[in-house]
Amino acid sequence: HDGAVVGFCLGGPSRVEGAAHPGEVYAIYVLPPHQGHGHGAALLRAGFTACLARGWRGMLVWVLRENRRSRLFYERMGGRHLEDRDELREIEGVTVAEAAYAWDDVGALVTT
Numbered sequence: 001h002d003g004a005v006v007g008f009c010l011g012g013p014s015r016v017e018g019a020a021h022p023g024e025v026y027a028i029y030v031l032p033p034h035q036g037h038g039h040g041a042a043l044l045r046a047g048f049t050a051c052l053a054r055g056w057r058g059m060l061v062w063v064l065r066e067n068r069r070s071r072l073f074y075e076r077m078g079g080r081h082l083e084d085r086d087e088l089r090e091i092e093g094v095t096v097a098e099a100a101y102a103w104d105d106v107g108a109l110v111t112t
Helices: 039-053 068-076
Strands: 007-013 023-030 059-064 080-084 089-091 094-096 098-103
Touching: 007 039, 023 039, 039 059, 059 068, 068 080, 068 098
Parallel strands: 023 059
Antiparallel strands: 007 023, 059 098, 080 098, 089 094
8 A cells, every 4th residue: 555565465275175166365464554454355355366367257255253253354355154174273362263254256256
């Protein structure tokens, strides 16, 4: 934003087996003062574009189940809740559960 980095999106091949969603967003983040201004949507669309460049039409992202704000963001971006992970993960002493959101064909979302 105005020449400053205010967020990032990191992705690559899906870490979950299955050809339906070969691309995955590993992390996406926008600094709090810049959230709600369209930067996250722009970053996610850039991730979609990168997936398409690699021939991956399907994409997924894992999000903390309790992170309602992020889950709503992915839903607004056309993601559908795919599944919850049964196993719990521990991150810095906190036990968390994750949910997957999926896009079956990101091609239409790149042009919007």
